[in-house]
Amino acid sequence: MKKIFFLSTIAFSFLVSSCTKDLNQAPISSQTTATFYQSPSDFIQGINAVYADLRGYPDRLAYLSEIRSDNIYGVSVTVRDWDPINNFAPGISANTYVEEGWSTDFNGIFRANTVLDQITKNGSYVGSASLATRLQAEARYLRAFYYFDLVKYYGKLPIIDHPVTAIEATSIARSPVADVYKLIIADLQFAAANLPASYTGVDIGRATKYAAEATLAQVYMARSGSTYGIEGPGLGSNEWNLALPLLNDIINSGQFVFNPSYTSIFSYSNQSPAPGTNKEAVFDVMYLSGASGTSSIYGADFPWQLAPNTYFLSLKDTKSNGSLEIIPVSNNLTNSYATADVRKAQTIYTKGYTYSGTMEIRPFFQKWIDISKIPTTSRFDWGINFIAIRYTDILMLKAECILNGATGSQTDVDAIVNQVRTRAGLPSITGVTKAQLLDERRREFADEGSRWFDLQRSGNLLTIMNAWRTTEDTQNKINPITANYILYPVPQSQLDAAPGLYTQNPGY
Structure with missing residues (x-):
């Protein structure tokens, strides 16, 4: 399964057109598509290409979630692309990371x-009804996964549930968040009902019914979060009781x-995909290191x-790269x-x-780095998968649902949190509150990209972030954090591609 995410992009590259800078995002020409899907392996390649866009997902979490949150104080000497993300600058519609996410x-x-x-x-070419249904379920799971990622960052979105031409794309306006969620929920419900519980052999790592259930639970919980008075991911829907049975x-x-x-x-x-390994992974983004040719790399770069x-x-390693300047972990988190x-x-x-006579004492994230596993050929070829949905998260999300009124007891919540704390070498506590759970999640999932979304969901993002800014921002670089900054702006390239089609998010 490690192979399917990225090796498929070679075979598919002649089919897929660029959509990185404008609305001309019809990915496959109608003529080429009509002639390509002629066998089961063609459909497998097609779905593998959908997985391929997960490759940069952990990088996006690093820059748009971790750096945005109180986990990092990312102020550089020379202004870097992440600085305005860290600083809540209003002029970031053309920012590299904002553009990439969309x-x-x-x-x-x-x-x-x-x-x-x-x-x-062309379903007759798939080979069997069962495979056709599974591929539909995989495609709908991934479509929902990408839309859920988008709605948490940008709010309202154009709903595109079928292939469109470049001209058609320039006429599809953004829809309300509630309507986007309808598509996401329908896709995830179909996926949960039609995906297998597990796979064997080369298919290990594909989306399962449990990945779909986990994402659907996260959707219900995100919808249940505070609205903050904006058109963002929180709808105040109080659907904790819908998430709990899935968890x-x-x-x-x-x-x-665990x-x-x-x-x-x-x-x-x-x-x-070795059988029996990493039972913490409900769904992970899988990479293949050591399979690179002269110009193609399939390993990871997120570490x-x-x-x-x-x-x-300083380790005399000239291949691994790293950020251009240190992106320090905040004192608040470290302490x-x-x-x-x-x-x-x-x-x-x-x-x-x-390094070079300069001592660097500021802390930085290293969770995914093993210096004995530094790749020898390319900084893009690290041999580790990214756990997008972790079993510990499932347990702690259950505790969060209970604390927000879903069926369960304080004893249930305490048992989950203390299981996590015991593994961390900490004593048990009783009467765990929402605030304590949020703090425990922060330490458990730091450098995994969940902090910004946890703060969104908590209803206390503005209070927590502005209090953190007051004590952490010794250089006075971070702007006051308002509700508008919970969302990112619509990328400038999208506004320019079809003037008047989209209205920019407030505050930008």
């Missing part, structure tokens, strides 16, 4: 639409295991995105770990290092 997710959506359209038109089904399935060792969750030797280049250079908490050493590098 274009890559929509590219995945258009690819999914093409596969679904071709199954409808319970995953927990009761027996497919996943790993007793925190560090082994992120071990390079504990990776799918070094938030670590500085000078750190790798929140108890002395005995084993998660801190796994997550944050605090030892300091010297």
Whole structure:
């Protein structure tokens, strides 16, 4: 399964047109599509190309979630592309990371639409009804995954549920968030009903019914969050009771295991698709290192995105790269770990290092870095998967649902949190509150991209972030954080492609 995400893009590259800078996002010409889907393997390649747009997903979480949150104080000496994200600057509609999030997710959506359209038109070539249904379910899961990613960042979106031409794309306006959610929920319900519980062989790592249930639970929980008075992901819908049965089904399935060792969750030797490995992974973005040719790399680059280049250079490693400047973990997060908490050493590098005569003592994220596994050929070829949905998260989301009124008891909540704390080497606590759960999630999932979305959902994002800004922002770089900044702007390229079609999000 490691192969399917990215190797397929070579075979598919002649089919897919660019959509990174404008609305001309019809990914496959009608003529080429009509002649390509002629066998089961063609449809498999088609769905694999939809997975391929997950490759940069963990990088996006690093820049649009971690750096945006109170986990990082990313102020650079020379202004970098992440600085305005960190600083809540209003003029970021043309920012590299803002542009990438929109274009890559929509590219995945258009690819999914093409596969679904071709199954409808040329389903006789798929080979069997069961495979056709599974591929439909995979495509709809991934379409929902990409749309959910988008709605959390940008709010209102154009709903595109079938292949469109470039001209047609320039006439599809943004729809209300509630309507976008209708498509997401329908897709995830279909996926959960039609995806298998597990796979074998080369198919290990494809979306399962439990991945669909987990994402659907996250959708219900995001919808249940505060609206903050904006057209964002929170609808105040109070659907915690809809999320809980989905989480319970995953927990009761027996497919996943709470790993007793925190560090082994992120071990390079504990990776799918080897049978029996990493039972913490409900759904992960899979990479293939060491299979690169002269011009194609299929490994990961996310391990070094938030670590500085000078750190790798201090190790006399000239291939791993790293950020152009250090992107420090905030003092607030670093100091929140108890002395005995084993998660801190796994997550944050605090030892300091010297490069070119300069001592760097600021901490940075290292959760996914193993210096014994530094790739020898390319900084884009790290051999570790990214766990997009972790079993520990399923447990802690259940606790959150209960604290928000879903069926369950305080004893249930305490048991979940103390299971997490015991693994971290910490004593048990009782009477866990929402605030305590939010803090525990922050330490558990730091450098995994969940913090910004946890804050969105909590209803306390503005209070927490502005209090953090007051104490952390010693350089006075971060603007006051208002509700409008919970969303990112619509990318400037999209506004320019069809003037007047989209209205920019307020505040930008």
